[in-house]
Amino acid sequence: MSTRIAFLKGHGTENDFVIVPDPENALDLAATAVAALCDRRAGVGGDGLLHVVRSAAHPEAKEMAAEAEWFMDYRNGDGSIAEMCGNGVRVFARYLQRAGHVTEGDIAVATRGGVKTVHLAKDGDVTVGMGSARLPEGEVTVSVGERSWPARNVNMGNPHAVAFVDDLTDAGDLLSPPPFSPAAAYPDGVNVEFVVDRGPRHVAMRVHERGSGETRSCGTGACAVAVATARRDGADPAVTGTPVTYTVDVPGGRLVITEQPDGAVEMTGPAVIVAEGEIDMEWLAGATG
Numbered sequence: 476m477s478t479r480i481a482f483l484k485g486h487g488t489e490n491d492f493v494i495v496p497d498p499e500n501a502l503d504l505a506a507t508a509v510a511a512l513c514d515r516r517a518g519v520g521g522d523g524l525l526h527v528v529r530s531a532a533h534p535e536a537k538e539m540a541a542e543a544e545w546f547m548d549y550r551n552g553d554g555s556i557a558e559m560c561g562n563g564v565r566v567f568a569r570y571l572q573r574a575g576h577v578t579e580g581d582i583a584v585a586t587r588g589g590v591k592t593v594h595l596a597k598d599g600d601v602t603v604g605m606g607s608a609r610l611p612e613g614e615v616t617v618s619v620g621e622r623s624w625p626a627r628n629v630n631m632g633n634p635h636a637v638a639f640v641d642d643l644t645d646a647g648d649l650l651s652p653p654p655f656s657p658a659a660a661y662p663d664g665v666n667v668e669f670v671v672d673r674g675p676r677h678v679a680m681r682v683h684e685r686g687s688g689e690t691r692s693c694g695t696g697a698c699a700v701a702v703a704t705a706r707r708d709g710a711d712p713a714v715t716g717t718p719v720t721y722t723v724d725v726p727g728g729r730l731v732i733t734e735q736p737d738g739a740v741e742m743t744g745p746a747v748i749v750a751e752g753e754i755d756m757e758w759l760a761g762a763t764g
Contacts (some may be wrong), residue, residue: 478755482512483570484519486608487562487601487746489691490725493521494570494748500532503572506554511762512754513552518762519754522690523560524550524762525567536585543583543590545571552687559588561694561742565601568593569746588632605695606632607738608702611660618654619647626655626667628704634665635699638656641706644670646681649689668696670704678704679724691727698740701732712736 480502484690491550493512495502504526513521527550530536536546547567549557557731564702568691571577579595583654585711589722593601605683610631617626617638622645626636636655646669664685670678682696683689705711710719712734 478756479549480756481751482754483573483751485525485566485569485746485747485748486727487565487692487694488725488730488744490560490562490694491521492523492525492528492563493554494525494566495520495754496527496570496574498529498575500528501713502526504548504550505763506550507763508608509554511759512553512555514762517673519577521562522552524552525563525570526550527567532584534644535587537570539585539590542607543585546585548649549586555673557587558590559695561588561603561698562692562744562746563747564591564593564603565694565742565744566748568595568601568603569748586656591630599745602741602743604692605698605742607739608699608734608740610702610706611661613657615660616656618656619645621707624726625647627706628660629699629703631695633695633721634661634663635668635696635703636661636665636759637668637670637700637703640669640671643679645669646683649681649683652685653678653683666693666696666699668700670700671683673722675725676704676708676720676721677715677724679701681726689726692730694730694744697723697725697730698732701741702734705734713738713755721752 512518528546530540530546542730568609592604611628624638626638629635670680682693733741
């Protein structure tokens, strides 16, 4: 194996990723190696890692190879495996474009959450189909200190509790998970979004992501917020037959979320490649030993 491997660094609304191109799936990226690369002080630094592999070369994606040539083998910053990442798949598509594997227009990307359709627009934005939201029944409450708010339970493939507040500072420091009740609503924990209005169909949010703390952006969270806000505002595309679009400001930028009458949720936002270089395999071996 080479003593160095190529990497790039990219972000989508400041949700940042280490990108490792590996078309033939030749690299053994153990969880410890991923965590070392994502370390912000001792490694490259990132919220996660995008392992770029041809679907046909990866055992988890072979069945999707006929639909999507490329597989996003996504890893969380701690090295654990994840099904999907909305901001990550936009950056993944941007890398494929930069490398000359795809051009503007619609492309398919295989993920552990299924094949996702991604559109690379001429203006530079990237749109990804995020699937449909589910809205479980039942009342949910989230708390910060002595204050509590009702929250909307939204599932985008992962669980969210969306609370509307007067000011984003009401969310506190978000260093620890905001308590919620009832506990049975989210047996595996939850991403909590605090939301304020900015204007007609325009909101801003802060989010505590389970296992990560506050993050600069959360793609599924922005989708959950748009759907919850639409229902609060009395808008349901499945009923009206008309798509509804919300602008969602996150600490790292701005996302535009559209819910279609068939329930499909689309997220549009920037995806930027900021650097590329080489990883010293001797360092990586020492960091993981």
